[in-house]
Amino acid sequence: MTTASEILSRISGDILLERIFKKNTDWDAKLDARDSFEFDHAWSMSHEKVTSSCPPEDGSVREVREAAYKKVYQITKNADLAAYVSDDMGLIALACKNKLDVEFINNLWKSYTQGEFPA
Template sequence: MITTSEILSRINDGVFLELVFKKNTDWDAELDSRDSIEFDSAWSASYEKITSSCPPEDVSIKEIRESAFKKVYQITKNSDLAGYVSDDLGLIAQAFKNEVDIDFINNLWKTYMQGSFPS
């Protein structure tokens, strides 16, 4: 698993999030697709598992969330999208930091790493 400092480095490397978000995409439609029962249920269940079994977010995870939000907003000017990405990367960082292995969260990370927005 990747460390929180490695996640933060990727967010700030000028490439990672740019590959995902510097595209001519209807981001509102992408966000709407995440409202599907399957995606929303899997995300919510993963979030519940993490929040119930891990300590609260620490400074490193808060920094990841803040950096992700700012970077995505800078690229897309879409605050809703930036919020979703911040939540995703915070969830990923929290799981990885606490060595919680959840397939859905691993797939979220893999999708971002492949240059796509999970939906």
């Protein structure tokens, strides 16, 4: 299972986010797609499962969130998009840190590692 420090390393050190966000894409349309009931419900339920069964975010998870936000904002200049990615990465890091196996969160991480923005 991936750790928060490995996620931070991938965000900071390699092309994980650059591969996705340097594409010429209508990011507003991609964000709108995430507002579909299915995606939003699955994300919210996963978030609730993780936050209700784990201690609050610590410094390592906050570091992941901050690094993701800064990297995506630097590339796209889109604060909303950067916030969504930061939330995703924070959720992934918190689940990994607490060794929770949540299929939706695993699929979020898989999308990012395959060069796709989850929507």
